[in-house]
Amino acid sequence: xxxxxxxxxxxxxxxxxxxxxxxxxxxxxxxxxxxxxxxxxxxxxxxxxxxxxxxxxxxxxxxxxxxxxxxxxxxxxxxxxxxxxxxxxxxxxxxxxxxxxxxxxxxxxxxxxxxxxxxxxxxxxxxxxxxxxxxxxxxxxxxxxxxxxxxxxxxxxxxxxxxxxxxxxxxxxxxxxxxxxxxxxxxxxxxxxxxxxxxxxxxxxxxxxxxxxxxxxxxxxxxxxxxxxxxxxxxxxxxxxxxxxxxxxxxxxxxxxxxxxxxxxxxxxxxxxxxxxxxxxxxxxxxxxxxxxxxxxxxxxxxxxxxxxxxxxxxxxxxxxxxxxxxxxxxxxxxxxxxxxxxxxxxxxxxxxxxxxxxxxxxxxxxxxxxxxxxxxxxxxxxxxxxxxxxxxxxxxxxxxxxxxxxxxxxxxxxxxxxxxxxxxxxxxxxxxxxxxxxxxxxxxxxxxxxxxxxxxxxxxxxxxxxxxxxxxxx
Amino acid sequence: xxxxxxxxxxxxxxxxxxxxxxxxxxxxxxxxxxxxxxxxxxxxxxxxxxxxxxxxxxxxxxxxxxxxxxxxxxxxxxxxxxxxxxxxxxxxxxxxxxxxxxxxxxxxxxxxxxxxxxxxxxxxxxxxxxxxxxxxxxxxxxxxxxxxxxxxxxxxxxxxxxxxxxxxxxxxxxxxxxxxxxxxxxxxxxxxxxxxxxxxxxxxxxxxxxxxxxxxxxxxxxxxxxxxxxxxxxxxxxxxxxxxxxxxxxxxxxxxxxxxxxxxxxxxxxxxxxxxxxxxxxx
Numbered sequence: 001x002x003x004x005x006x007x008x009x010x011x012x013x014x015x016x017x018x019x020x021x022x023x024x025x026x027x028x029x030x031x032x033x034x035x036x037x038x039x040x041x042x043x044x045x046x047x048x049x050x051x052x053x054x055x056x057x058x059x060x061x062x063x064x065x066x067x068x069x070x071x072x073x074x075x076x077x078x079x080x081x082x083x084x085x086x087x088x089x090x091x092x093x094x095x096x097x098x099x100x101x102x103x104x105x106x107x108x109x110x111x112x113x114x115x116x117x118x119x120x121x122x123x124x125x126x127x128x129x130x131x132x133x134x135x136x137x138x139x140x141x142x143x144x145x146x147x148x149x150x151x152x153x154x155x156x157x158x159x160x161x162x163x164x165x166x167x168x169x170x171x172x173x174x175x176x177x178x179x180x181x182x183x184x185x186x187x188x189x190x191x192x193x194x195x196x197x198x199x200x201x202x203x204x205x206x207x208x209x210x211x212x213x214x215x216x217x218x219x220x221x222x223x224x225x226x227x228x229x230x231x232x233x234x235x236x237x238x239x240x241x242x243x244x245x246x247x248x249x250x251x252x253x254x255x256x257x258x259x260x261x262x263x264x265x266x267x268x269x270x271x272x273x274x275x276x277x278x279x280x281x282x283x284x285x286x287x288x289x290x291x292x293x294x295x296x297x298x299x300x301x302x303x304x305x306x307x308x309x310x311x312x313x314x315x316x317x318x319x320x321x322x323x324x325x326x327x328x329x330x331x332x333x334x335x336x337x338x339x340x341x342x343x344x345x346x347x348x349x350x351x352x353x354x355x356x357x358x359x360x361x362x363x364x365x366x367x368x369x370x371x372x373x374x375x376x377x378x379x380x381x382x383x384x385x386x387x388x389x390x391x392x393x394x395x396x397x398x399x400x401x402x403x404x405x406x407x408x409x410x411x412x413x414x415x416x417x418x419x420x421x422x423x424x425x426x427x428x429x430x431x432x433x434x435x436x437x438x439x440x441x442x443x444x445x446x447x448x449x450x451x452x453x454x455x456x457x458x459x460x461x462x463x464x465x466x467x468x469x470x471x472x473x474x475x
Numbered sequence: 476x477x478x479x480x481x482x483x484x485x486x487x488x489x490x491x492x493x494x495x496x497x498x499x500x501x502x503x504x505x506x507x508x509x510x511x512x513x514x515x516x517x518x519x520x521x522x523x524x525x526x527x528x529x530x531x532x533x534x535x536x537x538x539x540x541x542x543x544x545x546x547x548x549x550x551x552x553x554x555x556x557x558x559x560x561x562x563x564x565x566x567x568x569x570x571x572x573x574x575x576x577x578x579x580x581x582x583x584x585x586x587x588x589x590x591x592x593x594x595x596x597x598x599x600x601x602x603x604x605x606x607x608x609x610x611x612x613x614x615x616x617x618x619x620x621x622x623x624x625x626x627x628x629x630x631x632x633x634x635x636x637x638x639x640x641x642x643x644x645x646x647x648x649x650x651x652x653x654x655x656x657x658x659x660x661x662x663x664x665x666x667x668x669x670x671x672x673x674x675x676x677x678x679x680x681x682x683x684x685x686x687x688x689x690x691x692x693x694x695x696x697x698x699x700x701x702x703x704x705x706x707x708x709x710x711x712x713x714x715x716x717x718x719x720x721x722x723x724x725x726x727x728x729x730x731x732x733x734x735x736x737x738x739x740x741x742x743x744x745x746x747x748x749x750x751x752x753x754x755x756x757x758x
Contacts, residue, residue: 214565400697
């Protein structure tokens with residue numbers, strides 16, 4: 001057998017100068033031949049550490065072996081027995097911190113780990129192209145029970161898919177007009193094409209899941225109504241309320257939350273204005289505040305809308321950047337500039353209520369805080385101004401109170417998230433389960449899915465137990 | 476995806492640019508309370524716009540929307556006929572008006588804002604209040620829902636800028652007269668932002684508490700983007716979930732009015748494109 005390549009099989013990408021003016025997907029994916037060349041690199045470890053570091057414990061060596069042998073159908077079946085959203089996870093999971101981080105090949109000197117994420121994506125895309133979901137036949141056995149899922153993001157879709165596979169009637173309630181949660185309104189087209197999201201959701205619906213859009217639970221339907229109509233409920237409404245720093249000038253025109261900026265672009269297609277009716281500012285000088293994936297997404301969108309200068313202001317340094325390193329590299333290639341160890345202190349008014357600049361202060365790293373990260377401290381007299389007509393704050397989200405405020409019986413944590421057992425998804429109310437960002441705070445797609453998988457098993461147990469309990473009739 | 480269809484069951488043109496629709500939306504109709512609104516999207520390329528629920532009937536499963544044509548989406552909406560559908564309709568959104576017996580209340584509506592005060596007038600009357608209603612518009616033609624408001628008001632005062640109906644002048648002048656004449660316990664004003672700002676000034680000159688309903692730019696309407704943020708008593712609030720009703724004296728009016736102008740250029744261009752296309756389409 002040929003020697004294993006030290007590096008990952010190269011993958012085709014759009015050139016930075018081309019892609020920074022379009023919203024098409026940056027990474028073009030492997031061909032089957034390229035995938036097979038990469039699959040050969042897998043050591044097929046018996047005690048594969050990659051499996052344990054995957055939140056949904058996919059049989060990684062198993063599906064890679066199937067690719068190697070040219071059996072895409074089998075690879076797809078292995079994947080789908082663990083995950084309901086492989087085309088999405090293959091694209092947006094931080095594999096470098098999960099499966100690929102512990103890959104034994106990658107541990108060897110001068111070797112890169114197996115490109116597990118890119119292989120997952122290859123198989124999932126193949127399946128979406130080649131499988132006919134309409135032919136999936138649903139079980140004609142009577143349903144075990146009815147479950148309501150609130151929110152159609154990755155966690156809710158996972159619960160829905162798993163429970164449908166277990167022969168439950170599942171109805172997913174979504175507040176927006178399109179399903180997918182952050183996959184639809186948050187992560188941009190160039191990282192996660194919406195046709196992939198739509199197809200993946202179609203595949204979940206093919207299992208027998210019903211999705212009702214335009215339903216705001218707490219307003220359109222109450223939790224009391226859902227609890228009386230269904231055997232169990234799963235709350236997966238995410239962490240979708242934007243935080244603002246609240247510095248002077250936050251109300252100026254040109255100041256966006258990343259949530260608004262990305263919702264306009266991704267959900268409402270404002271980058272295609274006026275073909276689509278929702279407008280967005282065509283800015284020249286854009287400053288994005290924050291260092292997570294959302295900040296990268298917002299900055300790269302701004303560039304694609306034609307901004308001349310887009311810079312990211314981050315209060316720590318590259319070492320602490322929470323964003324995926326792949327996305328950071330992509331952003332640099334596309335011409336995004338960085339102001340490290342910098343924090344905004346004021347947004348400046350041009351005199352007409354419009355933003356003209358961002359006043360910043362330089363920071364230095366001081367003592368380590370409780371999270372182990374060195375906390376940034378402002379350096380006196382180091383203020384400077386970055387000219388800007390647009391600023392986008394991407395400093396995190398909190399829990400949205402629309403549902404929670406109408407359901408006061410539900411116990412919350414001191415940060416306002418739902419108190420749920422991470423091992424079961426159980427909340428303080430029997431029959432009400434929760435998972436994803438509304439429990440953990442903003443995290444990753446795959447963790448939200450992992451929580452969904454756990455909860456689906458527990459919801460099944462709960463409903464089965466409830467069925468067994470003899471019904472006490474009043475005499 | 477299950478898409479409930481939101482059918483238009485009644486369409487009335489109230490004035491040159493104002494329309495009155497009844498739409499089938501049973502879930503919303505069951506839950507709607509005075510002060511709440513919906514977000515609608517006409518079609519797949521459409522934008523999401525907020526409109527106040529002017530009336531709702533749980534038994535008929537319909538909600539009533541009154542709107543003024545001010546841009547592309549409202550122009551497109553006005554073209555829809557009875558039997559046609561709206562693609563997306565979400566609600567009821569926002570916090571309801573606090574309906575209770577205050578004693579005597581003064582309610583001011585201006586222009587298309589009259590449609591937004593009507594459910595409040597009705598709610599407060601049914602809660603036992605003595606209701607004095609002031610309706611203001613540029614001309615007689617634009618005084619909408621006068622009959623409906625009359626039915627639920629102990630007294631109805633109409634003002635027009637040109638004197639073509641009722642009193643000639645501004646709603647604030649009518650407010651002054653009422654306040655001078657009898658004690659008022661609480662007041663509301665809904666209409667153009669500049670009107671609400673001046674109503675607030677008038678009310679606070681007499682220490683009369685006043686609520687206004689803010690209509691900032693909205694996208695989702697469910698608290699997830701902050702596009703509709705307003706400064707209330709120095710704090711950032713989201714009008715879609717914390718409001719839309721706030722105490723008039725706590726609103727930072729200049730900021731609010733300035734933020735309404737964010738997309739004027741884009742809105743004008745979009746409407747012009749639409750009108751051009753309509754002309755070509757209709758010959």
